[in-house]
Amino acid sequence: MDKAEQILAALGGADNIVEIEPCATRLRTEVHDSSLVDEKALKAAGAFGVISAGTVVQVVVGPEADTIATDIEDLM
Amino acid sequence: MTQLDVLAPVPGRVVALAEVPDPVFAQELVGPGLAVDPDRTGVAVAVAPVAGRMVKLHPHAFVIQTADGAGVLTHLGIDTVQLAGEGFELHVAEGDDVSAGAPVVTWNPAAVEAGGRSPVIPVIALDAAPDSVVARQAEGPVAAGGVLFTWSR
Numbered sequence: 001m002d003k004a005e006q007i008l009a010a011l012g013g014a015d016n017i018v019e020i021e022p023c024a025t026r027l028r029t030e031v032h033d034s035s036l037v038d039e040k041a042l043k044a045a046g047a048f049g050v051i052s053a054g055t056v057v058q059v060v061v062g063p064e065a066d067t068i069a070t071d072i073e074d075l076m
Numbered sequence: 077m078t079q080l081d082v083l084a085p086v087p088g089r090v091v092a093l094a095e096v097p098d099p100v101f102a103q104e105l106v107g108p109g110l111a112v113d114p115d116r117t118g119v120a121v122a123v124a125p126v127a128g129r130m131v132k133l134h135p136h137a138f139v140i141q142t143a144d145g146a147g148v149l150t151h152l153g154i155d156t157v158q159l160a161g162e163g164f165e166l167h168v169a170e171g172d173d174v175s176a177g178a179p180v181v182t183w184n185p186a187a188v189e190a191g192g193r194s195p196v197i198p199v200i201a202l203d204a205a206p207d208s209v210v211a212r213q214a215e216g217p218v219a220a221g222g223v224l225f226t227w228s229r
Contacts, residue, residue, distance in 0.1 A: 023157045024137030024149065025106045049105040060105045062202065063132045063139045063149060 004071030006045035012036030014076040022069035027059040080227040084218040085122040085150050088114040098154045101198040108209040109200040114185040122181045124174045133170040135161035147202035154194040177221045201227045
């Protein structure tokens, strides 16, 4: 799996994503069910950190966020 | 080892990243650095903190990569991605080579603040070791183009 596939899987898969939006440093994601989010797997996929607040999960991936978000959208 | 001087993109007050109201920057998740709380003097021009190629350019944030591969992120305000570019005028294009101190973005820190967002500007040494950034500028006033910190790499 490439990075985008790993991150999507760790967020609980395409069905769990409400919205995914890139910022300069992170993917801002809203999920249906935050219990399906696997922080360990996100870090294993290369995330520098994960900041969760309810169903909003910010995956810190650095400046490649826009490229990764496009790749994830292509998978969905 | 080389020493890279990273310049302040705007005039303002130097603050530690720990004071930035965003956990990604405050916890140095994308790298160490310093932040500038910009002067609220109306429309202002943010300049390039280092010379290099503009490898990522958003209206509210940009990354310059130096010739030897150091990446420096400048992020104009917190949560400013939500403004979708409104109030930010770019003077360069992605892929352009810029010199240190060259104008990059015109914006208005006071307007960002009036919209309920912090206009503080984290300047980040991407992928740097935490101890490789030497704070040259003590917390306090800084001029645009003044040395903000030195990155040993």
